[in-house]
Amino acid sequence: MTRERDTGAGGSGGAEGPADSARDLASRRGMETSVYQPAEDSELLARAAVGHAEGRTLEVGTGSGWVAEQVASETAASVVASDVNPGACRQARERAERLRAESESGTGAESERTDAGFEVVRADLLAPFADEVFDTVLFNPPYLPTDPDNEWDDWMETALSGGESGRELIEPFLDDVGRVLAPGGEVLLLVSSLTGYEDVLAYAEARGFSHEVAVQESYPFETLSVVVFSQN
Numbered sequence: 199m200t201r202e203r204d205t206g207a208g209g210s211g212g213a214e215g216p217a218d219s220a221r222d223l224a225s226r227r228g229m230e231t232s233v234y235q236p237a238e239d240s241e242l243l244a245r246a247a248v249g250h251a252e253g254r255t256l257e258v259g260t261g262s263g264w265v266a267e268q269v270a271s272e273t274a275a276s277v278v279a280s281d282v283n284p285g286a287c288r289q290a291r292e293r294a295e296r297l298r299a300e301s302e303s304g305t306g307a308e309s310e311r312t313d314a315g316f317e318v319v320r321a322d323l324l325a326p327f328a329d330e331v332f333d334t335v336l337f338n339p340p341y342l343p344t345d346p347d348n349e350w351d352d353w354m355e356t357a358l359s360g361g362e363s364g365r366e367l368i369e370p371f372l373d374d375v376g377r378v379l380a381p382g383g384e385v386l387l388l389v390s391s392l393t394g395y396e397d398v399l400a401y402a403e404a405r406g407f408s409h410e411v412a413v414q415e416s417y418p419f420e421t422l423s424v425v426v427f428s429q430n
């Protein structure tokens with residue numbers, strides 16, 4: 199999502215607050231406002247993930263489940279998708295069931311696998327997951343820097359807002375993700391220039407991660423990167 203363009207965070211100076219304009223965007227696109235639907239950032243993460251994901255793969259914050267579906271249908275990885283939003287879990291689970299049914303019957307255009315599908319669990323970040331169980335962890339986090347006065351406290355805010363710094367979900371994620379990674383595992387994190395790209399890299403480096411950029415795209419008001427982190 200080129201979210202900053204839509205929220206006015208790029209300094210448009212309008213009276214409209216971030217919360218209002220994100221909602222307006224959702225309604226202009228005919229999007230429902232309770233579950234984040236695939237956008238530019240989702241596509242970028244999926245593109246990088248299809249090239250990298252292997253073994254046991256976790257997508258944190260799966261939203262509609264679209265990224266998890268791409269990985270489950272286009273790679274040999276076994277995929278678990280999680281979200282804190284129960285509506286997102288429901289939608290992702292429906293998507294997973296549809297994919298599984300299509301792949302078992304051979305009717306799915308999406309996949310050549312006959313066992314494509316993925317598990318969906320409700321979780322707050324990485325809390326319920328055991329140590330060293332995932333080979334790949336994916337996350338397109340809520341990253342919009344949000345003025346506390348403009349927060350509106352619903353599931354779309356949970357999907358979009360990274361708090362005042364934009365990094366209020368990214369930092370606890372980076373604090374804990376090393377714990378769930380199997381030896382040699384990788385993290386693919388979507389990072390926006392709005393969030394403070396260098397700040398995210400420095401935070402990860404201080405927690406023992408080295409990085410490389412898998413894909414990067416520039417939009418009029420932000421640059422989105424998918425950064426691959428590996429433990430040193």
Ligand SMILES: C[S@@+](CC[C@H](N)C(=O)[O-])C[C@H]1O[C@@H](n2cnc3c(N)ncnc32)[C@H](O)[C@@H]1O
Pocket residue numbers: 234235236237239240241243258259260261262263264265280281282283286321322323338339340341356357358367
């Ligand atoms: C930007 S959306 C990305 C959705 C989807 N992965 C995609 O790329 O289209 C961020 C997602 O993270 C979820 N989320 C926010 N806070 C979370 C948390 N503490 N634990 C798990 N998921 C969370 C939101 O509900 C939302 O679905």
